[in-house]
Amino acid sequence: MIKFLVYIAIILTALAIGYLVRVFELASSLKGTKPEEITEKDNKLQAKLMLLFLIVLLGFTFWNLIEYAPKLLPVSASEHGVEIDWLFNFNMIIIYIVFAITQIFLFFFAFKYYGRKGRVATFIAHDNKLEMIWTVIPAIVLAVIIIFGLRSWNKITSDANPNSTIVELYAKQFDWTARYAGADNKLGKANYRLITATNDLGMDSTSAEGMDDIVVKNEIHIPVGKEIEFKFRSRDVIHSAFFPHFRAQMNCVPGMTTMFHFTPTITTADMRKDPFVVKQMAEINKLRQEKAKKEGRVEKPVEFDYILLCNKICGNSHYNMQMTVIVDTEADYKKWLAGKPAFYAKAAASKTVIAENK
Amino acid sequence: MSDNHGQHDSHAHDSHGQHDEHHHEESFVSKYIFSMDHKTISRQFLITAVIMAFLAMMMSFLFRLQLAWPGEKFAIINFLLGDKWGKDGILEPGMYMALVTIHGTVMVFMVLTGGLSGTFSNLLIPYQIGARDMASGFMNMLSYWFFFLSSLIMIAAFFIETGPASGGWTVYPPLSALPQAMDGSKLGMTFWLVSMSLFIVSSLLGGLNYIVTVLNLRTKGMSMTRLPLTIWAFFITAVLGVLSFPVLLSAALLLIFDRSFGTSFYLSDIYIGGQALEQTGGSPILYEHLFWFLGHPEVYIIILPALGLTSEIISVNSRKPIFGYRAMIGSIMAIGFLSFIVWGHHMYMTGMNPFLGSVFVFTTLLIAIPSAVKAFNYITTLWKGNIRYTPAMLFAIGLVSTFISGGLTGIILADSALDINVHDTYFVVAHFHIVMGVSAILGMCAGVYHWFPKMFLRHMNKKLGYIHFWGTFISAYGVFFPMHFLGLAGVPRRYYSNSAFPMFDNLVDINVFITSFAILAALVQIVFLFNFFYSMFRGPKSEQNPWGANTLEWTTPMAHTHGNWPGALPTVHRWPYDYSKPGKDQDFVPQTVPLAEGEIDGGGH
Numbered sequence: 001m002i003k004f005l006v007y008i009a010i011i012l013t014a015l016a017i018g019y020l021v022r023v024f025e026l027a028s029s030l031k032g033t034k035p036e037e038i039t040e041k042d043n044k045l046q047a048k049l050m051l052l053f054l055i056v057l058l059g060f061t062f063w064n065l066i067e068y069a070p071k072l073l074p075v076s077a078s079e080h081g082v083e084i085d086w087l088f089n090f091n092m093i094i095i096y097i098v099f100a101i102t103q104i105f106l107f108f109f110a111f112k113y114y115g116r117k118g119r120v121a122t123f124i125a126h127d128n129k130l131e132m133i134w135t136v137i138p139a140i141v142l143a144v145i146i147i148f149g150l151r152s153w154n155k156i157t158s159d160a161n162p163n164s165t166i167v168e169l170y171a172k173q174f175d176w177t178a179r180y181a182g183a184d185n186k187l188g189k190a191n192y193r194l195i196t197a198t199n200d201l202g203m204d205s206t207s208a209e210g211m212d213d214i215v216v217k218n219e220i221h222i223p224v225g226k227e228i229e230f231k232f233r234s235r236d237v238i239h240s241a242f243f244p245h246f247r248a249q250m251n252c253v254p255g256m257t258t259m260f261h262f263t264p265t266i267t268t269a270d271m272r273k274d275p276f277v278v279k280q281m282a283e284i285n286k287l288r289q290e291k292a293k294k295e296g297r298v299e300k301p302v303e304f305d306y307i308l309l310c311n312k313i314c315g316n317s318h319y320n321m322q323m324t325v326i327v328d329t330e331a332d333y334k335k336w337l338a339g340k341p342a343f344y345a346k347a348a349a350s351k352t353v354i355a356e357n358k
Numbered sequence: 359m360s361d362n363h364g365q366h367d368s369h370a371h372d373s374h375g376q377h378d379e380h381h382h383e384e385s386f387v388s389k390y391i392f393s394m395d396h397k398t399i400s401r402q403f404l405i406t407a408v409i410m411a412f413l414a415m416m417m418s419f420l421f422r423l424q425l426a427w428p429g430e431k432f433a434i435i436n437f438l439l440g441d442k443w444g445k446d447g448i449l450e451p452g453m454y455m456a457l458v459t460i461h462g463t464v465m466v467f468m469v470l471t472g473g474l475s476g477t478f479s480n481l482l483i484p485y486q487i488g489a490r491d492m493a494s495g496f497m498n499m500l501s502y503w504f505f506f507l508s509s510l511i512m513i514a515a516f517f518i519e520t521g522p523a524s525g526g527w528t529v530y531p532p533l534s535a536l537p538q539a540m541d542g543s544k545l546g547m548t549f550w551l552v553s554m555s556l557f558i559v560s561s562l563l564g565g566l567n568y569i570v571t572v573l574n575l576r577t578k579g580m581s582m583t584r585l586p587l588t589i590w591a592f593f594i595t596a597v598l599g600v601l602s603f604p605v606l607l608s609a610a611l612l613l614i615f616d617r618s619f620g621t622s623f624y625l626s627d628i629y630i631g632g633q634a635l636e637q638t639g640g641s642p643i644l645y646e647h648l649f650w651f652l653g654h655p656e657v658y659i660i661i662l663p664a665l666g667l668t669s670e671i672i673s674v675n676s677r678k679p680i681f682g683y684r685a686m687i688g689s690i691m692a693i694g695f696l697s698f699i700v701w702g703h704h705m706y707m708t709g710m711n712p713f714l715g716s717v718f719v720f721t722t723l724l725i726a727i728p729s730a731v732k733a734f735n736y737i738t739t740l741w742k743g744n745i746r747y748t749p750a751m752l753f754a755i756g757l758v759s760t761f762i763s764g765g766l767t768g769i770i771l772a773d774s775a776l777d778i779n780v781h782d783t784y785f786v787v788a789h790f791h792i793v794m795g796v797s798a799i800l801g802m803c804a805g806v807y808h809w810f811p812k813m814f815l816r817h818m819n820k821k822l823g824y825i826h827f828w829g830t831f832i833s834a835y836g837v838f839f840p841m842h843f844l845g846l847a848g849v850p851r852r853y854y855s856n857s858a859f860p861m862f863d864n865l866v867d868i869n870v871f872i873t874s875f876a877i878l879a880a881l882v883q884i885v886f887l888f889n890f891f892y893s894m895f896r897g898p899k900s901e902q903n904p905w906g907a908n909t910l911e912w913t914t915p916m917a918h919t920h921g922n923w924p925g926a927l928p929t930v931h932r933w934p935y936d937y938s939k940p941g942k943d944q945d946f947v948p949q950t951v952p953l954a955e956g957e958i959d960g961g962g963h
Contacts, residue, residue, distance in 0.1 A: 006437075013690045017888050021819050036817035036898050038746050046747035049828065050755070057759075060841060062667065067842040070866050081779075088776055095766045102762050109740040110755050113676070114747065120945060121677040121938040122742040125961025130738070131685055133732070138730040142723050143770075149773035150716050156775060157712035173630075192627045193634045200786060202629070232709075236630040237533040238642055240707060240782060244848030247779040251708045252530055253642055258709030276890025284863045302860040306715065309859070311782045311850040314533060315528045316451045319853035 040117055047114035054107035058100060073244055074277050077306065079263040079328065080156045081247030087152055091145060160261035164227035167220065168202050169308070171232065171239035171252040172333045173315045176308060176323040177201060178220045182212030182342060192235065203343060208299035212232075219324040220308075222264055227260040236310035243325065245271075251312055264327045271327075272304045280304075389538030394495030394502075397918050399502050400480035401813055404806070407473025408890065410509055411799075412883070414464040417457040419880050425448040426866075427875035428855040443521070451854040452541050455524035456516075458852055461526030463550070464512060467557055470660040470798045472505045475561075478663055478805050479592040481813060485911030488577025488928050488951050490921040492696045493570040494898025497563045504560035508553045513902045515549035525552035526852055528649060529849065531624040533641050535616045538631035547617070551610050561599050568596035577910075579930035581686075583960070584949070586909050586934045587680060590687050591666025594694040595646035595659050601698070602655040609648035615639070643708055651702035658795045660696040661761070662690060664801025667734060668754040671808050674737055674907045675751035676743030678947050679935035679961055683856075696725045706774040707781045715774045722772035726765070730945045733762050744938070744945075748905070750821025753804035756831045757797050763835075767842065785845025788838045796834040803830070803886070810893065811900030815916055818897055822889040836875030838870050906946045908934045914948055933960045 032186040076082050113121075168179040168187055177200055178184045181187045188203055188210015195202040203210050222228050232241055235253035241260075250260040271277055285301045292299035310321035328336060393399060420439070423432050428693035431447035438444065443453035480498065484491050494500045515522035525534040526540025529550065537544045558867045572593045576585075585593075612623040622637030624645045629635070673680040680686060702710065736758045745751065749885040766787040770776050780786065803826070810818050847865055849856060856862035856869075903912035910930070914922050941954075953959055 017885070018892060019820075021822065021889075021892065024514055024819070024821055034898065036820060036900070036904070038748055042820070043745065046752060046824070047745070048420060053831075060835065062844060064840060066533065066846075068840070068868065070844045071868070072843065073848055084775055084779060087773070088770065088779075091770055091773065091776065095769060099763060099766055103759060104739065105737050106740070106755065106758055106762070109743075110745065113740060113743045113745050115677070116745045119744045121744040123679065123938050124738075124742065125679045125935070126682045126685065131682055131734075134734045135727060135731055136726055145769060145773065146720060146723050147550060149719060151776050152775040153712065153716060153719070153773075156778070157715075164492075194630045195629045195634065201432055236628055237536070237539050238530055242782075242848075242850065244779065249778050249781055253709060255641055256629050256643075256709065266604075280864065284860055287863050287866070288860065304861075307859065307861060309848075309850065313455070315851045316455060316524075316854075318455075319451070319855055320858035322847050322859065325567065349479045351540065 019045060030259075038115075040115065043116070047111045050107045051111040054103060054111075054271065057103060057107075061096075061099075068282060070276070070283075074271065074280065075254070075266075076245070076247050077264055077266040078248060078269060079265055080152075081245075081262070082265075083152050083155070086249045087148055090148065094141065094145070121174040140322065160229040161227050162258070164229040164261055165223070166229050166231065168201075168220070168231045168233065169241050169252070170235065171233035171241065171310065171314075171321075172200075173237065174310070174321040175316040176241075176310075176321070177204075178216045178323070179213040179343075180337065180340075181209075184209055184212060184216055186230065188213050190233075195235070199283040211344055212342045213344075214337065214340045215346075216340060219326060221326045221328050221333050221336045222262050224267045224327050225262055225328045226330065227263045229259060232258045232260070237314050238312050239310045239314050239321070240311050242311035243306070244309075245306045249311060267327045267329055268304075268306060271306070277304050359489075371562050376621050378466075389937065392499060393916075394491075394499045395920060396480045396484045396492050396495070396812070397496060399498050400477050402502050403473060403476030403480060403505065404813070405508060406506060407469050407477060407653045407802075408606060408887070409706060410464050410468040410513075412887065413513065414461045414879055415883060417464075418447065419876065421454055421457045421461070422873040422876045424454055424854070424870045428857050431837070445668075449854075452524060453521060454854045455526075455852070456522045456538070456542050456546070459524050459526055459529075459550075460512065460515070460522050461927040463523075463554075464509075465795065466527060466660065467554070467657065468505075468509050469511065470794070470802070471599075471656070472509075472557065472560065474498075474660065474798060474802050474805075475568075475595055476502070476505060476564060477802075478667060478809070479564070479596065481809060482586075482588050482911065483568055483571050483592060484575070484922060485591050485812070485914065486909050486934075487572060487575060488572060488576035488578055488910045488923075488930065490923075490927070493569050493575060493923070494567055497567050501560045501567065504556050504563065507554035508560060511549055511553040511556065515546045515553075518545050520544040520546055521924050522546040523859050528653070530618060531613055531615075531645050532628055532630075535613060535624060536628070536635075537617075537632055537803075538874070551617075554610055554842070555607060558603045558610075561603050564605070565596040565599040566591055567815055569600065572596075577927045577930060580949075583684075583715065584930055584933045585689075587669035587683070587686050587961070588663075588666040588909075590690055591669070593664045594690050595662045595666075598630060598655045598694055598697060599664075602652040602659075605648055606652035612648075613645065622855060640890075643705070643710070647701070648707055650704045653699075653704065654701040655694075655697045656791070658693055660798045661801075661921040662693070664757060664798040665690075665761070667801050667805040667808070668736065668757050670907075670909070671750050671754040671804050672739050673757075673935055674808075674905050674939065675746045675748055675754075676739050677746070677906075677935055677937045678739055678743045679737040680735065681741075682731070683933065683935060683961065686733055686735055689731045692728040693725060696721060696728070700725060703772055703774075703777075706777045717843060719772060719774050723769065726769060726772075729761075729765050733765070746905075748807065749820055749827055750804045750808035752824070752831075753800045753807065756827065756834075757800040757804065759831075760792050760834060761797045763839075764789055764791075764797060779848075780845050782851055783845035784841045784849050784851055788841035788845060791838045792834070792840075796838065800830070800834075803827075806890070808905070810897075811904050812911055814894045814897070815900055815918075816893055816895075816897035817900050817904070818889050818893040819878035822885050826882055826889065830879060831886070833875040833882065835880035837872050837879060840872055841862055844868055903948075908936060908946050908948050910949055913948060931959075935961070 025035040166181040170177040182329050186209040189207035190202045192202050224313040227271040234254045239252040248262050250258050281304050306325040435444040436447040443450045520541045523546045534537050615621040622640035624642045625637035625640045669680050700722040703722045706715050930949045931952045939947045
């Protein structure tokens with residue numbers, strides 16, 4: 001029945017528009033003009049709309065920049081991220097200026113030179129000097145952008161410090177597993193053919209470097225002020241490890257190991273005290289409470305956390321593949337790590353437990 | 359097509375009494391279905407593309423509902439997708455992925471490649487160079503029917519048990535190669551690959567034809583430097599397509615092998631569904647290289663024809679020569695060349711060697727120079743013009759605006775250091791939708807309004823055209839501008855819902871804002887659809903040269919005669935942009951008018 005009504009409504013709307021169009025056409029033929037002819041009145045109206053649009057466009061984009069600024073990511077929590085943010089703002093200022101100037105010219109000319117009877121356009125086909133200017137100026141600006149960009153890129157992607165802490169992030173549909181390299185700071189070998197229900201990462205028990213490796217789920221801790229080198233692997237499809245708060249990202253590709261290193265600069269505890277974050281979290285909690293109230297749930301307030309999320313389409317639950325990242329002080333980090341047994345120690349312990357139960 | 363053929367046909371048209379004996383040539387099937395006439399094929403491409411665009415827009419409407427109001431129930435979702443994918447009116451996550459994937463594929467390939475080039479290259483190449491038809495009418499016909507079949511198969515995938523492909527329009531393996539990874543990688547992915555292979559065949563048949571026709575069938579006097587910029591754009595586009603589509607075909611073939619025959623071109627060391635796969639030694643990165651070797655030229659295959667149409671429309675309606683004709687040709691060629699050496703900018707985050715990344719940063723940012731030249735030339739063409747606001751002109755100006763806005767954010771994405779934090783986020787979605795999606799659609803609409811009188815011999819309603827333009831243009835900015843900020847807040851693309859992360863909870867109102875404008879945009883397109891089909895049959899009849907344009911298509915009679923010109927082919931004496939030339943009694947001088955004594959061709963006076 002509803003389907004039938006929907007069809008009827010569509011047909012009636014189409015008929016209504018059809019009659020309206022006929023009325024327009026008849027009205028214009030009564031006035032003695034052809035309905036398709038573009039009159040000076042049309043030109044004038046469209047020209048005014050062009051000018052109005054320019055004002056709305058500049059206003060809207062500027063309003064967006066102001067209104068949405070408090071919703072964006074907080075200050076970068078990594079050393080290189082601060083440089084990326086600076087570079088981004090630098091580029092953004094250039095872009096917004098160029099955007100505003102070109103749109104102003106475009107819509108202002110569109111407004112000013114609307115067609116009038118008796119006016120003739122000026123016959124200008126080209127101007128070498130003008131063309132030279134607007135080829136050379138963008139070239140110079142782009143050269144500056146390229147130089148700054150590549151300087152940062154080279155710094156960020158240079159080899160990691162040999163003393164950096166090595167952490168492996170292992171992606172699979174749809175969660176993350178971390179492996180700390182342990183006291184020797186070397187990851188043991190792994191092979192996908194060794195994967196079993198208890199050996200998620202396919203760790204090789206004959207690899208001496210792997211004996212002290214620590215496997216962690218749900219949440220990783222990293223020390224502040226110390227460079228971490230992440231090594232990424234994937235078990236099934238391509239994933240991407242994205243740490244938005246640290247301005248860091250790298251794909252996890254099955255069959256190869258990829259790397260990214262950075263130094264966190266702000267602990268989770270300190271970031272929670274950052275005025276920008278405090279304000280943002282207050283808004284988020286307010287919205288969450290409102291929603292919970294509407295749905296009749298009781299909702300505990302959430303606290304700010306750094307997050308690792310998957311940023312490459314990886315299957316139906318791609319939208320919920322995450323891990324919490326905690327940046328600790330060096331002391332807290334060591335304490336946390338000390339509480340985590342090595343994978344093989346844990347495996348041996350559980351075997352003992354099983355044996356005892358028998 | 360020979361001269362005789364054209365004359366013979368026009369003869370048949372002129373004297374209807376003798377028409378009957380030629381009736382076998384004019385049968386419904388050969389005239390409207392398996393036609394080899396470029397005008398009919400062009401209309402076939404256009405109507406198919408309009409329908410495909412409408413379907414793809416409906417898909418985006420459904421997933422935009424989910425993004426703005428996740429978990430809410432919408433009767434229309436259940437109505438269209440049934441209980442399997444829209445139970446109680448809530449979109450199922452797998453179907454969300456499928457809609458995103460097919461929306462992208464259909465828009466990029468069926469609408470903006472097949473639809474845009476297919477319609478306007480077919481219509482305008484023979485008309486504007488003064489040819490009777492395409493070099494090979496038969497290949498041209500095949501090109502349409504492969505396209506049609508490919509579109510049909512792409513949509514048919516919605517009617518199979520496991521649904522269509524759902525790994526994103528780039529269909530990266532291993533996700534797309536392993537049926538265990540998601541439902542969309544089962545039969546739906548096979549449909550996708552078959553459809554794309556047919557599409558590539560169609561594109562090559564069309565592209566080779568366009569190139570040969572432009573090079574060989576230009577009429578007397580039509581030198582390469584007297585070609586309208588539309589033809590230059592279509593020509594370079596066809597060259598790009600012919601060089602890059604075969605690479606996509608090879609990528610698709612290897613993927614078919616990996617999926618069905620146990621090879622390991624893209625697969626290595628995979629454990630999935632409780633099982634370690636045998637495949638080893640391949641690399642999914644190889645697929646990305648092959649895909650983007652087409653994928654990047656592809657975005658220029660989409661935008662160049664739209665820019666070509668815009669050049670013509672802006673010049674005609676400003677009643678001024680296009681500014682910097684030679685610079686425009688130069689920048690089309692520069693963009694075409696550079697588009698082949700920038701594909702790596704899609705792959706900065708794949709673990710590709712950072713030095714290689716640096717090279718791609720350099721080549722990518724270079725493209726900004728010819729693009730900027732084009733934008734400045736359009737703006738300067740308006741300067742001191744006498745602008746006539748046809749709906750086509752509005753769309754053309756709209757294209758220049760979005761091409762600039764979207765192009766500028768490309769500077770951020772091209773910069774590998776900045777790409778780290780915006781890669782694969784909504785910032786990218788905003789960028790490419792504005793610069794190639796919206797711009798190309800605006801260009802295509804401009805083309806439809808401008809050449810409708812040539813295609814269907816009637817005018818579209820201008821008032822509905824104005825409503826269509828302003829509605830589309832405003833909602834384009836309303837939808838895509840705020841998306842930049844979602845990206846800067848760290849929201850990844852292709853997320854079914856953002857509710858799994860408390861940090862995104864304050865962005866809900868942005869998504870509602872975007873979806874509201876998306877709904878407005880969809881409603882306005884209904885106005886267009888109505889105007890399009892209504893005017894085809896009931897619109898006011900057009901004159902021969904309604905816009906006062908110089909190019910050759912407006913010298914053909916107002917009937918669709920086989921061979922285009924009833925008599926001899928026209929001879930060309932000048933470039934196509936002599937608008938408002940001093941010393942002439944009207945503000946346009948068609949290309950067929952001989953140069954006066956002492957008159958300089960090509961913009962001098």
